[in-house]
Amino acid sequence: MTIYGHGIRTLGVLGSGQMGLGIAYVAALRAKVPVLLHDRSSAQIQKGLALMDRLLEKDVAKGKIKAEEAKEARDRVSVVPPEKGMSGLQDVDMVIEAVSESLPLKQAIFGSLAADLPPSTILASNTSSISITKIAASTIPEGHSASSKEGLQSPSRVVGLHFFNPVPVMKLVELISGLQTSQETMERAKAFAMACGKEVTSSQDVPGFVSNALLMPFINEAIMCLEKGIATRDDIDKTLKLGMNHPMGPLQLADFIGLDTCLAIQQTLYQGTGDSKYRPSILLERMVDAQWLGKKSGKGFYDYSDA
Ligand SMILES: NC(=O)c1ccc[n+]([C@@H]2O[C@H](COP(=O)([O-])OP(=O)(O)OC[C@H]3O[C@@H](n4cnc5c(N)ncnc54)[C@H](O)[C@@H]3O)[C@@H](O)[C@H]2O)c1
Numbered sequence: 001m002t003i004y005g006h007g008i009r010t011l012g013v014l015g016s017g018q019m020g021l022g023i024a025y026v027a028a029l030r031a032k033v034p035v036l037l038h039d040r041s042s043a044q045i046q047k048g049l050a051l052m053d054r055l056l057e058k059d060v061a062k063g064k065i066k067a068e069e070a071k072e073a074r075d076r077v078s079v080v081p082p083e084k085g086m087s088g089l090q091d092v093d094m095v096i097e098a099v100s101e102s103l104p105l106k107q108a109i110f111g112s113l114a115a116d117l118p119p120s121t122i123l124a125s126n127t128s129s130i131s132i133t134k135i136a137a138s139t140i141p142e143g144h145s146a147s148s149k150e151g152l153q154s155p156s157r158v159v160g161l162h163f164f165n166p167v168p169v170m171k172l173v174e175l176i177s178g179l180q181t182s183q184e185t186m187e188r189a190k191a192f193a194m195a196c197g198k199e200v201t202s203s204q205d206v207p208g209f210v211s212n213a214l215l216m217p218f219i220n221e222a223i224m225c226l227e228k229g230i231a232t233r234d235d236i237d238k239t240l241k242l243g244m245n246h247p248m249g250p251l252q253l254a255d256f257i258g259l260d261t262c263l264a265i266q267q268t269l270y271q272g273t274g275d276s277k278y279r280p281s282i283l284l285e286r287m288v289d290a291q292w293l294g295k296k297s298g299k300g301f302y303d304y305s306d307a
Pocket of ligand 1: 014015016017018019020038039040041044097098099100101102105109126127128129162163164165256257258261296
């Protein structure tokens with residue numbers, strides 16, 4: 001029986017939002033692999049790199065890492081600018097995709113990655129809820145059937161690698177196999193998550209996987225409590241913090257995740273199961289319509305304009 005190490009000499013990270021940046025951080029600092037970071041927006045890349053510098057400085061100041069380690073980690077991260085596109089990720093052994101939570105967007109991206117990158121490149125998604133099987137199917141080369149050699153091979157290197165927010169702090173990665181994912185892909189992805197200093201659990205490829213099939217309905221219920229006037233924002237969060245010992249209340253947590261991401265996950269649960277118990281809160285929909293996306297946009301259930 002072959003035992004696979006991760007074998008990742010260079011990692012590509014697609015999307016430099018809060019998750020992509022965090023993944024680049026642990027890959028460079030903990031797994032010590034060179035990282036190519038790409039986003040469609042140069043402003044986002046700059047914002048991400050500035051955050052990485054701050055995180056490294058903080059870790060040095062707290063004595064968690066040496067200044068030399070921080071410098072080495074930072075030097076491992078390079079940027080593939082928007083104008084270069086995803087073809088700038090040609091030479092990586094694995095891409096971890098962390099763009100916005102949208103099935104059509106992820107399908108288009110995985111279709112392009114599969115067409116542009118060598119067939120041996122592992123294609124991982126950090127999706128919080130979307131079917132890995134559907135994402136994997138989008139890599140079948142045009143003109144080939146799913147049962148052809150190419151149609152079987154390409155989706156077999158797609159895997160779900162679900163990091164948690166904030167990535168440098170949270171200890172878990174959830175590993176998800178699509179119907180088509182090969183054992184080699186699973187083992188290499190798991191080995192990589194462990195090299196990043198994470199513990200790994202596995203979930204079936206169901207809407208939301210284990211983590212968000214449990215967490216997001218809870219957050220959605222909390223927003224419904226607020227919407228119905230059952231309690232104030234502060235009392236809802238305080239109840240869960242002081243009554244259940246949660247480190248933060250569900251409304252604050254929703255702000256940290258991003259309300260657009262929360263809504264997208266809840267919609268995936270609702271549409272993917274057809275069960276009315278997952279209907280997204282109307283207040284959540286309205287806040288996303290208003291572009292009140294939580295911490296990342298400066299306003300959500302709380303105000304972050306000074307942050
Ligand atoms: N926020 C969380 O707590 C959390 C936790 C686990 C997993 N996730 C998942 O991680 C992914 C990213 O979430 P996030 O919170 O980092 O979102 P975010 O909004 O902070 O960042 C998304 C990034 O994707 C980029 N992007 C969008 N379309 C692109 C494209 N076509 N090409 C290149 N870049 C593109 C945007 O410019 C942005 O920088 C989502 O799938 C989300 O569900 C989020």
